[in-house]
Amino acid sequence: xxxDVIRTDVALVLAKLVDAALADDWGEDAPTVAVLCRxxxxxxxxxxxxxxxxxxxxxxxxxxxxDYCLAAAHSTVxxxxxPELTHHHDGSPVRVTVAIDHDGQAGIVRHRNGxxxxxxxxxxxxxxxxxxxxxxxMVLSNE
Numbered sequence: 001x002x003x004d005v006i007r008t009d010v011a012l013v014l015a016k017l018v019d020a021a022l023a024d025d026w027g028e029d030a031p032t033v034a035v036l037c038r039x040x041x042x043x044x045x046x047x048x049x050x051x052x053x054x055x056x057x058x059x060x061x062x063x064x065x066x067d068y069c070l071a072a073a074h075s076t077v078x079x080x081x082x083p084e085l086t087h088h089h090d091g092s093p094v095r096v097t098v099a100i101d102h103d104g105q106a107g108i109v110r111h112r113n114g115x116x117x118x119x120x121x122x123x124x125x126x127x128x129x130x131x132x133x134x135x136x137x138m139v140l141s142n143e
Contacts, residue, residue, distance in 0.1 A: 009101075009103075009104075009106065010036065010070055010071040010101040010102075010103075011071050011073075011099040011100055011101040011103070011104060011105050011106040012099070012106035013071075014034060014036050014071045014072075014073045014099040014101070014106075015073055015097050015098070015099035015106045015107060015108050016108065017034070017048070018032070018034045018050065018073045018075050018097050018099065019075065019095065019097045019108045019110055019116070021050060022075055022095060022097070023095075023110060023114075025077075025095075026077055026093060026095070026112070027077065028076075028077045028078075028079070028093065030052045030053055030054070031052075031053045031057075031074060031075060031076035032050060032051065032052055032053065032074070032075045032076070033050075033051055033053055033057065033061060033072065033073065033074050033075075034048065034049065034050045034051070034072065034073040034074075034075070034099075035048075035049050035061065035069060035071070035072045035073075036048050036069070036070045036071045036072070037049070037068055037069050037070060038068040038070065039068075040068075041068070046070075057074065057129055057130070058129075058132075061130075070101060070102075071099055071100060071101040072099065072100055072130050073097060073098065073099035073100075074097070074098050074099075074126055074130060075095060075096070075097040075098075076095070076096060077093050077094070077095050077096075078093065078094060078095075078096055079091075079093050081094050081096050081109060082122070082124065084119075084122060085107070085109050085117070085119055085122060086109045086111075086117055087117065088111065088115070088117070090111075092111070092112050093112065094109050094110060094111055094112070095108075095109070095110040096108075096109055097109075097110070098122075098124060098126055098127060098130070100127060100130050100131060104120070104121060105120065105121055105122070105127055106118070106119075106120060107119045107120070107122060
């Protein structure tokens with residue numbers, strides 16, 4: 001293996017996957033959470049769970065407490081997104097997807113016309129909530 005290890009931005013990959021999966025879903029009834037986990041210590045035992053939130057984020061993420069979490073995401077349709085996330089808000093709903101991993105976070109704002117705005121670190125209450133609701137995120141080893 002070369003000395004230069006290429007690290008994958010797991011949060012960005014998960015944000016893109018969740019955004020793409022929900023691109024045509026504009027229902028404002030319930031947010032969605034996604035968790036990328038290893039179900040065991042086997043590096044090939046990856047699982048991606050996508051779930052509508054029935055209660056609170058904390059209670060819905062409890063089911064993953066025993067898994068080896070690599071990243072988590074939250075996606076919801078908002079009529080009034082935080083102003084720091086979008087530069088082109090015309091008053092129509094947008095889908096906001098935020099994902100976190102061990103190293104950081106990534107996010108996507110999807111507009112109804114299909115245009116996307118990416119954002120990195122943003123001081124959002126949701127990010128703090130995801131970090132406290134999940135067990136400690138594990139570092140993905142490239143070995």
